Amino acid sequence: MKIRYWLLMLGLLGSSPLATAQASRTLDSLLTYLRMHPATDTTYLKVMDKVAIELIYKKADYARADSLSRQMAEVASKAGNWTKLVAAHRNRAAINLLKADYEQAMVFFQKTLETAEQHNLPRQLIYGAMCNLIIGHDKLQHNEEVIQLATRAIEYQERYQLKPRSPLPPRLIGEALVRLGRQQQAIPYYQQAGAIFRELGDERGTAIFENQTGDFYLELKQPQPALAHFRQSLQLAERLQFELLQADALDGVANALRLLKRPAEAMPYAHRALAIAQKQDNKLGTSTSYGTMGQLYQAQLDYPNAETYLKKAIALAEKNGYKDDLKRYTQALADLFAEQNKYQQAYVVQLKNNKLTDSTTAVRTNAEVQRLLAKYEADKRETQIRLLQNERQLQQQEADRTRWQRNALLAGGALLVLLGAATTAWLLNRARVRRLQEAQQIRKQIAHDLHDEVGSTLSSISLLSGMVNDLIAQKRPESAERAIQKINTDARQILEAIDEIIWTINPGNDSLQRVALRLKEYAQPLMESKNIAFSLVDDPGLDHLPISMDVRRNLYLVAKEAINNLIKYSEATQATMRFEHQNNQLKVVIEDNGRGFDVNQASLRTGQQSMRDRASAMGGSLTVQSAVGSGTKLELVVGQ
Structure with a gap:
């Protein structure tokens, strides 16, 4: 359940999410306030923020939280309340982080920092936005970016003597160094983070740090020191009545004991973690606890119970979009079936996990x-x-x-x-x-x-x-x-x-001519199999026009997706692909004389949003023109 306590660090942009939620009125009374008052003043925005935090961190109701945060961003923009606009972006980043959509989380983390800097918001707020962006890089394992941005954050903090100091940047530098295989270099940064927690006298922060350190040792396959840190975190969390962290620490203890071949001893800790998650109606915590219990039953060779709990974890993760848990426990279930020599069932589950891996990792x-x-x-x-x-x-x-x-x-x-x-x-x-x-x-x-x-x-x-x-x-x-x-x-x-x-990585392919040639080689046999007359028209100057590797790859994938959709759905008899270069712009046009479709309605053609995202990543645009019975024209325009 590591991802949940990462999100406690998002409090750097304001007050701690959990502390705010605990100090606030009940969720029902907050919702009543929003219904009874006009969406205009600062108080209304503060209440919206509190409701969103309640929905994210206590209810795990991400759909409602995201909808509310969208509205909050609109109200804050109209009112010129840039601080609350930053908070709205922060909330949407947190939702995507919890759902393991790290790329989308990064989009909103970047918006928090850009908004804070553009409107000269307080330096502490800018510093907090930096820290949150570091978290996004960390989840994507952009190790060099983590080290560079965290170092910049530390320098920013020292330049303006911001207080209190935050242990997050040195902590994440340490983790990035570990991933780079530089464990010894990481140790001073972990020690620095621990010293800052002690300097602050922050028991809550210390408890979180102990939990993170336990995960650090688990990643190093050292369950014995991990167990000691998880127990220390649990002790502090119980004294603070910090139930969310209690569940994390209990889950950590259970997993450390499992790796130490003591599954029977671990089981009570897993049951306690599950009870807390269910009490809080925390679906993410419940999913993780189910998965841990399934693995503990497997370690005890209790295969029926192991299968039951792993399937519960998968069902809950699938229902709520918890991508990390879904991949982790789907693979665990495939391994469980394979361990019992149930290869047919293992294979079916493995195929499902492969699709999850293909679509994300x-x-x-x-x-x-x-x-x-x-x-x-x-x-x-x-x-x-x-x-x-x-x-x-x-x-x-x-x-x-x-x-x-x-x-x-x-x-x-x-x-x-x-x-x-x-x-x-x-x-x-x-x-x-x-x-x-x-x-x-x-x-x-x-x-x-x-x-x-x-x-x-x-x-x-x-x-x-x-x-x-x-x-x-x-x-x-x-x-x-x-x-x-x-x-x-x-x-x-x-x-x-x-x-x-x-x-893709071969520098000899860094020209549009090579892209056009490869697409023709890909499309020609597919078109012939469907009896589609296919032609490719390209500008003679393309052969000498260089193209960056990133643009080349995205351009190729967009065109490939369009070709696949044409083959599957168009029922065309003729198709054309054109490459044009004029006015410092590259234009790729793919046309067919097929049955077409209504662009304003949901289409069977897949991947349109993915193609638009790739076009945007290239700094370009994608338009699709079609009507029922009139064929389809796709046009991709990229500046050079």
């Missing part, structure tokens, strides 16, 4: 690969520019020496030449070493992300292989043949995924 890790590579290319260009500047400076200095010291001794001139050459060689060598180190780091990152990309599909292949052996032993050759065909299909999908990643 794989997309995010691919995006991270592209981000890292783009960052590497930018840094490489900057290094080359600096080297050229240094070389020009050295050449100019040498020319000046030649002009003003024409009569200098030959030995002195030779010495200067040697010194310049040595300096240039040293600079070039240092830059070369740096580029090699960066390339090595990116290679490691790509290897890691490729592992994530294909891991779930390989799990399916492994389970199917186990099924084949059983089916052969049962003399069921037809079923065995179908399983083998599925293994072949999954293997081809892995090869296609890897081929697509390799094509």
